[in-house]
Amino acid sequence: MAQGQLITPEGVRRDGRRLDELRPMELSVGVLKNANGSAYVRQGNTKILAAVYGPRSVHPRHLAYPDRARLRCRYHMAPFSVEVRKSPAPSRREVELSKVIREALSQAVMVEQFPFTAIDVFVEVLEADGSTRCAGINAASLALADAGIPMRDLVAACAVGKVEGHLVVDLTDLEDKSCEVDMPFAVMYGKRKVTLLQLDGQLSPEEFVKAVDMAMASCGKIYHMQKEALKRRHLALRRKVEGEPS
Amino acid sequence: MISKVKKAQILSLLSSGRRVDGRGLEEYRPVKVETDVIGRADGSARVSVGDTIVLAGVKYEVGQPFLDTPDQGALAVNAEFLPLASPTFEPGPPDENVIEAARLIDRGLRRSLALDLPKLCLIPGKSVWIAWVDLYALNHDGNLVDALSLAASAALQTSKMPVAKVEEERVKVSYEDKVPVRLAELPVTVTIAKIGSTLVVDPALDEEEAADARLHVSVVSGKLCAMQKVGEGSFEVEELHRAVGIALKKAEELKKHLEALRQGGGGG
Numbered sequence: 001m002a003q004g005q006l007i008t009p010e011g012v013r014r015d016g017r018r019l020d021e022l023r024p025m026e027l028s029v030g031v032l033k034n035a036n037g038s039a040y041v042r043q044g045n046t047k048i049l050a051a052v053y054g055p056r057s058v059h060p061r062h063l064a065y066p067d068r069a070r071l072r073c074r075y076h077m078a079p080f081s082v083e084v085r086k087s088p089a090p091s092r093r094e095v096e097l098s099k100v101i102r103e104a105l106s107q108a109v110m111v112e113q114f115p116f117t118a119i120d121v122f123v124e125v126l127e128a129d130g131s132t133r134c135a136g137i138n139a140a141s142l143a144l145a146d147a148g149i150p151m152r153d154l155v156a157a158c159a160v161g162k163v164e165g166h167l168v169v170d171l172t173d174l175e176d177k178s179c180e181v182d183m184p185f186a187v188m189y190g191k192r193k194v195t196l197l198q199l200d201g202q203l204s205p206e207e208f209v210k211a212v213d214m215a216m217a218s219c220g221k222i223y224h225m226q227k228e229a230l231k232r233r234h235l236a237l238r239r240k241v242e243g244e245p246s
Numbered sequence: 247m248i249s250k251v252k253k254a255q256i257l258s259l260l261s262s263g264r265r266v267d268g269r270g271l272e273e274y275r276p277v278k279v280e281t282d283v284i285g286r287a288d289g290s291a292r293v294s295v296g297d298t299i300v301l302a303g304v305k306y307e308v309g310q311p312f313l314d315t316p317d318q319g320a321l322a323v324n325a326e327f328l329p330l331a332s333p334t335f336e337p338g339p340p341d342e343n344v345i346e347a348a349r350l351i352d353r354g355l356r357r358s359l360a361l362d363l364p365k366l367c368l369i370p371g372k373s374v375w376i377a378w379v380d381l382y383a384l385n386h387d388g389n390l391v392d393a394l395s396l397a398a399s400a401a402l403q404t405s406k407m408p409v410a411k412v413e414e415e416r417v418k419v420s421y422e423d424k425v426p427v428r429l430a431e432l433p434v435t436v437t438i439a440k441i442g443s444t445l446v447v448d449p450a451l452d453e454e455e456a457a458d459a460r461l462h463v464s465v466v467s468g469k470l471c472a473m474q475k476v477g478e479g480s481f482e483v484e485e486l487h488r489a490v491g492i493a494l495k496k497a498e499e500l501k502k503h504l505e506a507l508r509q510g511g512g513g514g
Contacts, residue, residue, distance in 0.1 A: 084313070092345050099342040103459075106478040183473075193480035197461070199473035200353045208470055208490060212483060 006175055007164050013175070015044070019168045020214055022158070022221060027138070027229035029146045030237075037147025039229075041139035044172060045129035050139035052147040055117035069114035073102035075136055077125040097133050098123075104137050104157065104186040104196035110150040119149060130173040131159045137186050137196065142226055146233065154226050155195055157186035158218035160211045162201060167211055169218045185215035189223035192216075248455035256456045260444045267450060272492055274448045279396065279503045281404040288424065289405025293397040296450060297387035302397035303380045304405045308417050311367070311374040319366020319374040323352035325381040325394065332386035346476070348381065351395050351435070354464030354472035355379070358433040360402070365428075368410055373417045375407070388451035391462050395435035396500060403432055403507055433466040434500040436493040440481060445489055447496055461489045465497035 011019050023044030032038035035051035042048075058064040075097040079085050090098075101123060109119065121144065123136040134157035141155040161171040162181035171179060181201030187194045203211060256266055263271065275296030284290035289304035312320060325348035327335045340348070355361070366375035379402065381394045406424035410417050439449035439457035449457055458479025464472035470490065475481065481489065 092349065095342050095345045096349050099346055100474075103476065103478055107480050188480065192482060194475070194483060194486060195480045197473060197475040197481070197486065199470055201357050202359075202466070202469045202471045204469050205490065205494060209487065212486065216483065 005164075006178065007166050007168070011166065013163075013168065015172065019166050020217065022170045022218055023172070025222070025225055027142060027225055029142050029229050029233040035143070035147070037143040037145065037149070039139045039142035039146060041135050041142070043131060043135045043138075043170060045127055046132055046135045047125075047127040048132065048135045048139045049124045049126055050136065050143040051122045051124075052119065052140075052143040052149070053122075054119035054147070055114040055149070056120070058116070058118040064116045064118070065111075067115055068111040069109075069117045069119050071102055071106050071109055071111055071119050071121070073098050073105065073121040073123065073140070075101050075123045075125070075133065077128060077132070081125045081128045097136075100184075100196055100198065101133060101137055101140060105140055105144065105155055107193065107195055108141065108151050108153050108155050108188050109144060110152065113150055119144075119147075128173065130171045130176045131184075133157070134159050134170075134184050134186065138222055138226065142229060145230055153188035153190045153193075154223060155186050156189050156219040156223040156226060157184065157196060158215055158222060159184045160215045160218075162203070162207070162211075167207065167214055169214055181211075183211050183215065185212070185219065187216065187219045189216075189219050248452060252452055253456045256453060257442050260441055260446070263444075265446065266452060271444065272447045272496065274496070274499070275450070277396070277500065277503060279400050279507070281400050281507055287401070288407060289401040289403075289427075291397045291400035291404070293393045293400065295389055295393045295396075295448060297385060298389055298393050299383075299385040300390060300393040300397050301382040301384055302394065302401040303382075304401045305378045305380070306405070306407045307376050307378060308368065308373055308410060308419055309376045311371065315363070316371040317367050318363040319361075320376045321352065321356055321361055321363065321379070322376060323348050323355065323379045323381065323398065325351070325383070327383045327386070327390070331383040335383070335386065346474070347391050347394060350391065350462055350464070350472060350474050351379075351381065351398055354395060354433040354435060354466075355398060355402070357471040358431065358464070358466040360399075360429045360432045360466070362428065362430075368412055368417050369415060372415075373412075375410070377402070386451065388454040389437050389448050392435050392437050392448060392500070395433065395464065396503065399432035399434060399504055400507055402427070403429060403504055431467050432504060433464045433471055434497050434504065435462055435464045435472075436496045436500065437462050438489040438492055440479060440485065440489075445485065445492065447492060461486070461493075463490060463493035463497075465494060468494065470494075 137157035186196035459477035
């Protein structure tokens with residue numbers, strides 16, 4: 001794609017966003033009845049559903065840890081979530097992303113409180129329009145909180161990329177396809193602990209410093225929205241219990 | 247798994263800036279690179295980092311391009327953590343650790359732009375060269391990623407390609423005469439482990455298992471080209487920047503092994 005096609009000289013992106021602006025987000029908690037915790041997150045056209053089951057017994061039993069819960073995570077894309085139908089069988093990419101998402105969440109979860117159990121986190125990408133692993137972490141973190149599992153902090157995630165020479169946040173699929181750099185990032189924002197960092201593309205050491213700053217700022221905004229979503233859920237539950245009209 | 251005694255020993259030594267094997271915090275174990283170790287491969291390298299030993303083999307094969315890049319050759323990186331390399335590796339399909347390592351090294355190679363993929367196209371949409379990079383762990387004593395990444399770069403850098411001719415929309419390959427491959431600078435990967443609150447370079451197996459998290463950093467021409475945080479722990483932002491600084495410095499040291507090959511030397 002030719003230079004200047006995705007970002008105008010004034011620094012405005014295709015969808016009208018500034019370089020450091022997130023897409024409109026929708027976060028809802030407690031969306032699935034069967035799950036112990038669940039969340040739906042929309043970032044622009046990226047739509048993610050996350051569900052948490054557990055703590056529950058581990059099968060086969062030898063997989064259980066005697067001193068903590070086993071956190072398991074499955075990131076999966078629906079066949080219809082992408083332009084060309086994706087086989088539902090897990091790809092190498094999905095295996096890797098399941099691992100990095102688990103490792104992004106594990107420090108936040110107080111697994112030591114639930115020995116011999118499993119906590120299963122399922123992240124399903126319903127529609128993919130860029131930044132799916134980060135949106136997945138945002139949803140998974142909410143679902144864990146919704147399940148009432150004790151946590152040290154929420155995990156907020158956001159990708160920073162380099163498109164046509166500009167550092168931008170929360171890439172769309174179109175931007176992702178022609179970007180020079182993609183850097184997914186997740187942080188326990190309240191504790192300022194970075195739990196996911198990946199880089200795909202060339203950054204100078206100076207650009208890396210700037211990219212981390214942008215990622216932190218965006219994660220701060222998302223963290224705030226996550227807290228608001230949880231508050232909304234709890235207020236709704238309280239109204240229900242107290243019998244007030246919701 | 248690591249015993250609590252061993253972990254406590256590693257942590258207590260680190261608190262006074264020392265490591266179990268006597269190395270400095272930013273010191274690699276001895277690195278050795280040998281190339282052209284497998285005659286049938288188009289490029290090969292055996293790399294050891296202390297007691298960690300790996301093997302990389304490159305094969306060029308004519309095949310179909312990917313749908314989204316019809317006019318480009320392809321790069322495919324595959325890793326095998328052989329059961330002969332460690333008591334903890336088992337036969338069977340690659341697990342998440344293997345897939346993660348292969349994909350990380352793939353990203354580093356791809357984003358270094360060392361291979362000119364458009365030049366590896368023979369007939370657009372139909373036939374292209376595929377560079378297969380197969381990575382083998384032979385003995386696992388920690389930090390497989392740096393060893394594998396160095397082996398992949400060394401094998402590619404010293405590889406020779408069969409000659410292909412396109413005649414009437416058909417590709418004829420001559421395996422008799424091979425030509426050296428033109429490559430830009432290849433990447434090296436530096437791994438930094440965070441153990442307690444200390445950052446160490448090139449973690450040996452025990453250190454790797456005692457670590458809270460690791461950061462793999464692939465570097466080319468003084469720039470970062472791939473990175474991955476691995477493990478259940480976390481980094482503070484200041485630690486990330488410090489780790490990246492160390493990685494950029496150590497990459498210059500690792501790069502010398504590739505430069506030695508470029509000057510025609512085989513060993514190093």
